Amino acid sequence: MLSIRNLKVEIGDKKILNGIDLSVNAGEIHAIMGPNGSGKSTLANVITGKMEENISGTVEYQGYDLLELDPEERAREGIFLAFQHPTEIPGVNNIYLIKAAVNALRKHHGEPEVDAIDFLKLIRAKMKLLEINESFLYRSVNDGFSGGEKKRNEILQMLMLEPQLALLDETDSGLDIDALKVVSRGVNSLADDGRSIIIVTHFPRILEYIVPDRVHVLLNGKIVHSGDKDTAHDLEKYGYTWVTERINNPSEAVA
Amino acid sequence: MKESPLTGHLLGLHEELSGGLPGAQDATVAAIRQRAITRLTEIGLPKITDEAWRYTNIRAFDKVAFRPTAESNAALTKQDIAVLEIPSLVRYRIVVLDGWVSEAHSTLDELPEGVEFNRLKNVLEGSTDSETIQILEDRTARAGHGFEALNSAFAADGVVLRLQAGLKLDKPLEILHITQNDASSRLANINHRITLEKGAKLNLIERYVSMAETRHMTNASVRIDLAESAQLSHYRIQDESDAAMHIGYATARQDSGSCYQIFSISLGSLLDRHEVCQSLEGADAHCEMKGLYIGRGKQHIDNYTTVVHASPDASSDEFYKGILNDRSRAVFHGRIRVDPDAQHTDAQQQNRNLLLSTNAEADTKPQLEIYADDVKCSHGATVGYLETDAIFYLRSRGLSEAEARTILTEAFAAEILDQIELPPVREFLLELVRDKLVGNHNLKEAA
Ligand SMILES: Nc1ncnc2c1ncn2[C@@H]1O[C@H](COP(=O)(O)OP(=O)(O)OP(=O)(O)O)[C@@H](O)[C@H]1O
Ligand SMILES: [Mg+2]
Numbered sequence: 101m102l103s104i105r106n107l108k109v110e111i112g113d114k115k116i117l118n119g120i121d122l123s124v125n126a127g128e129i130h131a132i133m134g135p136n137g138s139g140k141s142t143l144a145n146v147i148t149g150k151m152e153e154n155i156s157g158t159v160e161y162q163g164y165d166l167l168e169l170d171p172e173e174r175a176r177e178g179i180f181l182a183f184q185h186p187t188e189i190p191g192v193n194n195i196y197l198i199k200a201a202v203n204a205l206r207k208h209h210g211e212p213e214v215d216a217i218d219f220l221k222l223i224r225a226k227m228k229l230l231e232i233n234e235s236f237l238y239r240s241v242n243d244g245f246s247g248g249e250k251k252r253n254e255i256l257q258m259l260m261l262e263p264q265l266a267l268l269d270e271t272d273s274g275l276d277i278d279a280l281k282v283v284s285r286g287v288n289s290l291a292d293d294g295r296s297i298i299i300v301t302h303f304p305r306i307l308e309y310i311v312p313d314r315v316h317v318l319l320n321g322k323i324v325h326s327g328d329k330d331t332a333h334d335l336e337k338y339g340y341t342w343v344t345e346r347i348n349n350p351s352e353a354v355a
Numbered sequence: 356m357k358e359s360p361l362t363g364h365l366l367g368l369h370e371e372l373s374g375g376l377p378g379a380q381d382a383t384v385a386a387i388r389q390r391a392i393t394r395l396t397e398i399g400l401p402k403i404t405d406e407a408w409r410y411t412n413i414r415a416f417d418k419v420a421f422r423p424t425a426e427s428n429a430a431l432t433k434q435d436i437a438v439l440e441i442p443s444l445v446r447y448r449i450v451v452l453d454g455w456v457s458e459a460h461s462t463l464d465e466l467p468e469g470v471e472f473n474r475l476k477n478v479l480e481g482s483t484d485s486e487t488i489q490i491l492e493d494r495t496a497r498a499g500h501g502f503e504a505l506n507s508a509f510a511a512d513g514v515v516l517r518l519q520a521g522l523k524l525d526k527p528l529e530i531l532h533i534t535q536n537d538a539s540s541r542l543a544n545i546n547h548r549i550t551l552e553k554g555a556k557l558n559l560i561e562r563y564v565s566m567a568e569t570r571h572m573t574n575a576s577v578r579i580d581l582a583e584s585a586q587l588s589h590y591r592i593q594d595e596s597d598a599a600m601h602i603g604y605a606t607a608r609q610d611s612g613s614c615y616q617i618f619s620i621s622l623g624s625l626l627d628r629h630e631v632c633q634s635l636e637g638a639d640a641h642c643e644m645k646g647l648y649i650g651r652g653k654q655h656i657d658n659y660t661t662v663v664h665a666s667p668d669a670s671s672d673e674f675y676k677g678i679l680n681d682r683s684r685a686v687f688h689g690r691i692r693v694d695p696d697a698q699h700t701d702a703q704q705q706n707r708n709l710l711l712s713t714n715a716e717a718d719t720k721p722q723l724e725i726y727a728d729d730v731k732c733s734h735g736a737t738v739g740y741l742e743t744d745a746i747f748y749l750r751s752r753g754l755s756e757a758e759a760r761t762i763l764t765e766a767f768a769a770e771i772l773d774q775i776e777l778p779p780v781r782e783f784l785l786e787l788v789r790d791k792l793v794g795n796h797n798l799k800e801a802a
Binding site for chain 1: 742744745747748749750751752753754755756758762763766767769770
């Protein structure tokens, strides 16, 4: 599905990503954890096309050289990012955007525009799953939404667009305990053998609901450790220093 | 000082034509016209050295041989007008053809009792309505600019309308101004006078269209008088030929408790100057001034607004937005004056400009003169481009950059248009604005 080789990103003379290698197969769920400023969102931005300059290395996605595609082409080919900080767009109706996005994808795949009634039925079902009030459809995109509402709205869009590769950048941050369960349920409803999900998070809790196949630790723009789902708990217990020490001193690894 | 070629041309034209203007035989009317021409000779048409016209240069029209056309209904058929209709709008209509009220194309006999209608032409010829005639004089006397003097000097026709006390007109009234396709360099001087007596209510659509892309000039005055508790919603839609010059001024006087709302929509003409001068003379009066202008090509759009708070407890809310593409240019001047007696005034003003091209330009200038101490006044102005984060967000959902820009630009315009309470007018304008924006090739490129 996704194969990243020696990805480097510089902004000014600052190295933000420092040679990332990451492979995600179809059907897999990966988590990326790492301290603030380690480059997690930057990685997501490179994958979605927000960052286009001063990038070296390769990103291959379903046979495409991803870095050659425009952001909208990537989206139409099935890449979706739930933003860490979703943009507020005053004046653009939420349902209008979702419908336009759904149709853009359908058009790309040679399908006719979605039937208005089918669309409404589907979005209502997804909203029910995510426990979102219908009034959100008719408000401006993210405009005046609370932090948690914005996150749910991102997941609603994701469920409507049914991406092949979904990136969730700290979708769990700012969600209350119940909301976390609801949102996780939504994400799990999408997961299947054909799709891949990358979850960026600071907290192991979400990984109890959405169980990852792999957990990667990103530090200073480099993946310094990759492990199974228990890695998240080890990190919580011992902190990021543990990881660095373990790398420096493999023999002292905690069991 | 040497007059401009255009001023000279118009003065000469007046000499040639004044004998044939309506009311030329009437001594009062003739005297007023003469005083107006004297004033025009003195001050000429506005120049960029006039403070109020600093950014708006009319010299591009110097060599146009503008000329009024004679009254004629013959050229237009009912079908010609039908295609201009605002879809599904149920309304009364008065058509003004090349500056002349066309009774044949209007629905005057439908107007209910309590609506007094007259043509300015008849007023001038019969000198029957001294108050209306006085207005031509007032406008010249109150140190208006050269176009106002020009208008009084050539005054020929317009709508003189009065709604009697308490009358709430059941349908909107549309005054549809049409410049016919054979009317190249036509000059129309239009004078309307709208009076709402106590408690009367009207939705007025003042609309300007051209049948062809001709280089004509419209010089239109609307004088509005709202008695106590009267309510007027005024939709002014200027969509004339992209080669035309359009000069308009709406002057409104409000008594206590009255409510005036104007949507000033500027879409057409090469040069557009629109003035709104609002006088809140009665306590507790309220006015809302909403504007939307779209500039394309080399269009120049100048909105010059004045709100005078002369009485206590009144409020004004002004919000103008503009979208500027290509090499277009907008000027916004928002003057608010709060007199010493106008305590508890609430005056808001905002002007926002969206530039779609790096060659477009907007100049915005608030001018606040506040002489009372217990007032709430605020103003804000912005000039900027579409937000890159918003564009990216939409692209990340699969929309092309062009679609993203269109959606965001339309949303910018909709913030004004969505406030229009007549659904057919709102839908019509949303569609019209969409057309103007889609015609914009630049919208499809990165700015
Ligand atoms: N446009 C930019 N200009 C300069 N520095 C940038 C820019 N974008 C990101 N950075 C820097 O790159 C580093 C990585 O940022 P990034 O947002 O990817 O971190 P993150 O891992 O997502 O952090 P967090 O957990 O706080 O969300 C930070 O030091 C950040 O300041
Ligand atoms: Mg981040």
